Amino acid sequence: MSSSTSSSSRSRLGALVTQSLRRNRAHFALSGLGVAVGIATLFFFTALGEGVRTQILERVFVIGQLEVVDPAAEGPSLGGLFGSVGGLDDRLVQRVAELEEVEAVFPKQKLTFPASARGGGSLLGRDLTIEFIADGIPQDLVDEPITDPLGFVDHANPASCSASSPCPAGFQCAGEVCEPAACTPGEDVSASCGAQAYCHAQRRTCAWPIPVIAHPNLIELFNGSLRTALKGSQGIGGQLPRLSETMLVGLEFDLVLGQSFLGRNERAARQTERARLVGFSERAMPMGATLPLSVVQRLNRRYSGDESADTYHSLLVEARSNDQVAPLTRRLTEELGLQLSARHQQAERIGLLISLITLLFNLIALIILGISALNITHTFSMMVLERRAEIGLMRALGAPRRTIHLLVLGEATVVALLSAATGLMLGWLAAYGLDLAFNSLVGDFPFKPDSLFGWQPWMAALGLATALLFCWLGALLPARRAGAISPAAALTAR
Amino acid sequence: MNLVVHNLTRQFHAGEREVTALDAITLTIEGGEFVAIVGRSGSGKTTLLNAIGGLDTDYQGSVTLGGPDAPALHTLSERELAATRQRHLGYVFQQFNLLNHLSAAENVALPSFFGGGLSAANAHQRALNLLDSVGLKHLADARPPQLSGGQKQRVAIARALFAEPDILLCDEPTGSLDRDTGLQILEIFERLNREQGITVILVTHEQHVAARARRRVVLDQGKLVEDVAQTPLTPEVA
Numbered sequence: 001m002s003s004s005t006s007s008s009s010r011s012r013l014g015a016l017v018t019q020s021l022r023r024n025r026a027h028f029a030l031s032g033l034g035v036a037v038g039i040a041t042l043f044f045f046t047a048l049g050e051g052v053r054t055q056i057l058e059r060v061f062v063i064g065q066l067e068v069v070d071p072a073a074e075g076p077s078l079g080g081l082f083g084s085v086g087g088l089d090d091r092l093v094q095r096v097a098e099l100e101e102v103e104a105v106f107p108k109q110k111l112t113f114p115a116s117a118r119g120g121g122s123l124l125g126r127d128l129t130i131e132f133i134a135d136g137i138p139q140d141l142v143d144e145p146i147t148d149p150l151g152f153v154d155h156a157n158p159a160s161c162s163a164s165s166p167c168p169a170g171f172q173c174a175g176e177v178c179e180p181a182a183c184t185p186g187e188d189v190s191a192s193c194g195a196q197a198y199c200h201a202q203r204r205t206c207a208w209p210i211p212v213i214a215h216p217n218l219i220e221l222f223n224g225s226l227r228t229a230l231k232g233s234q235g236i237g238g239q240l241p242r243l244s245e246t247m248l249v250g251l252e253f254d255l256v257l258g259q260s261f262l263g264r265n266e267r268a269a270r271q272t273e274r275a276r277l278v279g280f281s282e283r284a285m286p287m288g289a290t291l292p293l294s295v296v297q298r299l300n301r302r303y304s305g306d307e308s309a310d311t312y313h314s315l316l317v318e319a320r321s322n323d324q325v326a327p328l329t330r331r332l333t334e335e336l337g338l339q340l341s342a343r344h345q346q347a348e349r350i351g352l353l354i355s356l357i358t359l360l361f362n363l364i365a366l367i368i369l370g371i372s373a374l375n376i377t378h379t380f381s382m383m384v385l386e387r388r389a390e391i392g393l394m395r396a397l398g399a400p401r402r403t404i405h406l407l408v409l410g411e412a413t414v415v416a417l418l419s420a421a422t423g424l425m426l427g428w429l430a431a432y433g434l435d436l437a438f439n440s441l442v443g444d445f446p447f448k449p450d451s452l453f454g455w456q457p458w459m460a461a462l463g464l465a466t467a468l469l470f471c472w473l474g475a476l477l478p479a480r481r482a483g484a485i486s487p488a489a490a491l492t493a494r
Numbered sequence: 495m496n497l498v499v500h501n502l503t504r505q506f507h508a509g510e511r512e513v514t515a516l517d518a519i520t521l522t523i524e525g526g527e528f529v530a531i532v533g534r535s536g537s538g539k540t541t542l543l544n545a546i547g548g549l550d551t552d553y554q555g556s557v558t559l560g561g562p563d564a565p566a567l568h569t570l571s572e573r574e575l576a577a578t579r580q581r582h583l584g585y586v587f588q589q590f591n592l593l594n595h596l597s598a599a600e601n602v603a604l605p606s607f608f609g610g611g612l613s614a615a616n617a618h619q620r621a622l623n624l625l626d627s628v629g630l631k632h633l634a635d636a637r638p639p640q641l642s643g644g645q646k647q648r649v650a651i652a653r654a655l656f657a658e659p660d661i662l663l664c665d666e667p668t669g670s671l672d673r674d675t676g677l678q679i680l681e682i683f684e685r686l687n688r689e690q691g692i693t694v695i696l697v698t699h700e701q702h703v704a705a706r707a708r709r710r711v712v713l714d715q716g717k718l719v720e721d722v723a724q725t726p727l728t729p730e731v732a
């Protein structure tokens with residue numbers, strides 16, 4: 001037989017399948033319904049699991065990055081393979097950066113002395129003084145564009161100078177080091193100190209506001225929880241405005257260094273500095289403020305000494321790719337004796353929990369599909385029995401057994417395609433409904449996502465493949481039965 | 495195309511009982527013959543036709559289609575046997591066996607789904623021509639429930655002729671029809687036999703039908719008890 005012959009008879013077989021489907025519409029629809037529900041369930045929960053995972057793990061925690069801490073600082077340590085590391089210093093940063101799985105290392109350091117912030121009067125109607133909790137991160141860790149002209153840059157970082165290379169605006173050359181230039185408070189200093197500087201009232205030198213970034217979740221937290229909780233209460237809490245990023249960027253406030261509600265630094269005198277919120281970044285501390293690392297190091301050196309200025313509190317380690325995270329984790333914890341930060345341990349646990357819940361519901365979907373496959377076996381067997389004479393006739397007219405198998409499996413394929421499409425649509429509709437209900441019934445809360453679901457193209461492919469698998473499984477036995485019908489049945493069956 | 499049945503024995507096991515439906519039948523039918531197989535109910539006529547037609551190969555002995563070198567049907571693979579049925583054999587049944595959800599033309603073209611390599615359009619055209627040859631062109635789009643018994647049987651004959659068979663196997667083709675309609679169907683068989691040289695093997699229990707054949711084979715309790723040539727009774731020309 002030529003290939004054109006077989007391809008033409010294959011397409012004719014399709015016509016035969018279509019005819020039989022049209023005739024037994026109700027039966028096929030009924031047997032496909034279960035599969036559709038199963039696929040809908042599978043699709044729904046896979047997308048939900050994926051969505052929740054993305055929301056929680058990738059928005060609240062960042063995957064692909066590890067944050068490690070020195071276990072000695074957090075608790076008892078067993079030490080790594082190569083002995084306990086001597087704290088998170090520049091040497092260790094270098095060592096981690098040289099690991100092959102590592103793309104980049106970003107050291108972080110917290111403020112190690114008491115400080116408080118005072119300001120906000122322009123927004124809240126009255127100045128507020130709060131404990132200032134902050135850390136410092138490398139400037140290049142911030143990927144978000146910083147629109148404030150000050151930038152997330154340490155302006156007051158003294159550089160060396162010589163006769164040939166003078167100091168930048170606002171500095172003067174003292175020996176070989178640049179020092180802030182003198183100025184007179186109250187005068188216009190933009191010419192002598194540069195556009196971003198001001199004249200520090202006590203020091204009478206040019207000074208630059210300390211750039212501060214904050215985590216966008218703080219706004220959510222404020223708008224979603226704090227504002228709602230304080231609504232109608234007395235004092236300024238009762239009339240808190242709804243905040244937005246644009247409202248806050250550029251806000252200046254005073255930092256009182258060396259003293260706060262909680263204590264007072266003995267080492268150096270209390271000092272007031274101006275700070276400015278220059279932007280929002282996912283890289284900022286979730287509950288606090290974040291400054292350029294060099295600023296924090298300089299302040300820590302002044303208020304807490306050299307040792308705390310040279311020791312980092314954690315390292316943010318970026319893996320070269322997501323699949324390198326696991327080996328990297330092993331390397332960092334087992335070989336270098338470091339410890340994942342509590343946040344990342346928590347992320348791992350939550351990720352596992354979501355996976356387990358998704359798995360559980362997918363298992364339920366699989367049970368539904370299994371039952372549907374049995375239902376298909378039953379319905380198809382019944383239809384094969386009903387069509388005994390017809391199938392016998394086809395055999396008598398020259399249909400080989402294989403054609404009969406293909407006929408029944410072809411019917412199952414169409415049922416699979418239709419029920420997969422229906423199932424995907426049902427799943428999507430259910431998800432849409434849940435999102436709608438979620439958005440209108442559940443009030444604002446921090447990190448509230450627009451959709452609980454994470455749709456991926458592979459989920460549709462998975463739904464289709466699963467529907468095909470179960471429909472074919474269900475139709476296997478009926479197809480064999482149909483093929484076993486003797487052509488003589490055409491003559492004897494009445 | 496010759497048909498050689500050699501020492502054919504077919505037994506059925508019905509629970510404890512063993513029924514010998516065919517008992518050592520030997521028979522040769524040459525191409526172009528018109529044979530009537532007669533016998534009482536249960537004598538094995540349908541069983542013999544199933545064996546000849548390759549619908550059943552579960553027997554002792556052999557059935558050979560074609561020249562002396564041709565393989566016996568029971569030695570063929572399932573595929574080869576299906577292809578043999580498709581190419582060489584046509585079947586006409588007492589109950590017509592039409593598919594009610596298909597039109598007359600679609601019923602006639604049904605064999606094209608299983609071989610022959612005709613396109614849908616060509617198959618349809620061929621079906622229309624065949625319906626024309628049995629005088630049913632105007633009912634090509636009708637469905638079987640809308641047709642009379644005689645019309646149904648003509649559609650069935652057209653279907654049997656679709657793949658240009660060498661042998662037409664008919665099991666009580668007039669059994670469900672009244673006498674006059676039956677005679678009209680018989681005339682179609684006679685014409686096919688006379689004009690196209692198609693071998694017609696026809697099972698019947700009606701004497702006036704058997705009388706139209708040129709050879710009469712009689713079965714009784716699975717045995718071949720009579721095999722005679724006869725002068726066909728020419729019908730009164732209408």
Ligand SMILES: Nc1ncnc2c1ncn2[C@@H]1O[C@H](COP(=O)(O)OP(=O)(O)OP(=O)(O)O)[C@@H](O)[C@H]1O
Pocket residue numbers: 506507508513514515533534535536537538539540541542699
């Ligand atoms: N599939 C079967 N299983 C068991 N016994 C069978 C089967 N087919 C036929 N028989 C038996 O074989 C014998 C011959 O049956 P067959 O159908 O060939 O008779 P027949 O001559 O065609 O009869 P009728 O004129 O009634 O159609 C009968 O006794 C019948 O009961």
Ligand SMILES: [Mg+2]
Pocket residue numbers: 539540541665
């Ligand atoms: Mg019979």
